[in-house]
Amino acid sequence: MRRPIHYAALLALPALAWGGVTLAQPGPAQPGPALPPEYRAYLTPLGISRDAIAPAPTHGSPREAYDRAVFAKTRALEGSPRWTLAQADAGRGVMKAFSCAAGLSLTDRVPALTKLLSRYRTDLINATRAASPRPYQLEKGATCLSDKPLQTAGGTPMIQAAWGWTVATILAEALPERTDALMTRARAFGESAAICGFAGASEVHGGRDLGSAMLARARALPEFAADLAQAQAELRALAKAGTPAPEGCAAEGALTAPAF
Numbered sequence: 544m545r546r547p548i549h550y551a552a553l554l555a556l557p558a559l560a561w562g563g564v565t566l567a568q569p570g571p572a573q574p575g576p577a578l579p580p581e582y583r584a585y586l587t588p589l590g591i592s593r594d595a596i597a598p599a600p601t602h603g604s605p606r607e608a609y610d611r612a613v614f615a616k617t618r619a620l621e622g623s624p625r626w627t628l629a630q631a632d633a634g635r636g637v638m639k640a641f642s643c644a645a646g647l648s649l650t651d652r653v654p655a656l657t658k659l660l661s662r663y664r665t666d667l668i669n670a671t672r673a674a675s676p677r678p679y680q681l682e683k684g685a686t687c688l689s690d691k692p693l694q695t696a697g698g699t700p701m702i703q704a705a706w707g708w709t710v711a712t713i714l715a716e717a718l719p720e721r722t723d724a725l726m727t728r729a730r731a732f733g734e735s736a737a738i739c740g741f742a743g744a745s746e747v748h749g750g751r752d753l754g755s756a757m758l759a760r761a762r763a764l765p766e767f768a769a770d771l772a773q774a775q776a777e778l779r780a781l782a783k784a785g786t787p788a789p790e791g792c793a794a795e796g797a798l799t800a801p802a803f
Contacts, residue, residue: 591756613743628798644711645721671701703733
């Protein structure tokens with residue numbers, strides 16, 4: 544099983560090795576060494592106001608009740624194919640996770656997209672570090688991960704939904720004919736965090752909002768806009784070349800119906 548990834552650990556990660564694993568990062572960010580160019584954020588260290596990030600549900604609130612109800616409902620998925628997909632989403636990179644939806648095998652073939660996403664995920668990490676710490680689990684029940692510290696530490700698991708929503712949006716703009724499949728996969732990718740038991744359903748919804756807001760701000764930056772245009776041109780060329788999608792896409796597509 545993967546361990547929580549801390550900000551400093553980005554220095555040792557290969558590009559886009561991180562997929563849906565949430566960040567167990569209680570407390571304020573600590574200063575560290577400067578990131579290398581491939582992980583340097585586009586935005587300022589924060590990127591978006593703390594006030595723009597959905598707060599943790601308050602005790603006894605309707606949002607907390609909703610999170611508890613979804614957690615209880617999705618425990619019934621343990622051992623099912625959807626549970627297995629949620630586990631995979633928590634531990635694999637987005638290139639593999641979104642290849643079927645894109646209709647292309649994306650792994651190791653898109654250097655411009657890899658550059659863009661490697662840098663932009665640092666922006667998302669910075670933003671979610673500004674959110675209020677919260678517990679991963681409110682109820683007892685099976686989870687996709689056996690790591691007890693990860694299950695109980697404070698953190699901001701909305702990042703998985705934000706990441707998936709962002710990647711799908713970028714891909715869909717380059718591959719408009721794949722928009723429905725990509726956005727459906729993005730929703731399922733975010734829901735996998737709740738199915739796995741380390742994100743509340745309300746945080747999944749909040750992650751989509753965060754992803755949209757962050758991307759809108761990044762688009763205003765000339766450097767990001769130029770890298771985005773290059774990445775999307777790369778995707779269109781790959782699609783035009785007729786690169787086949789990976790195997791198993793039909794089975795994956797059958798598992799992306801809304802879970803809650």
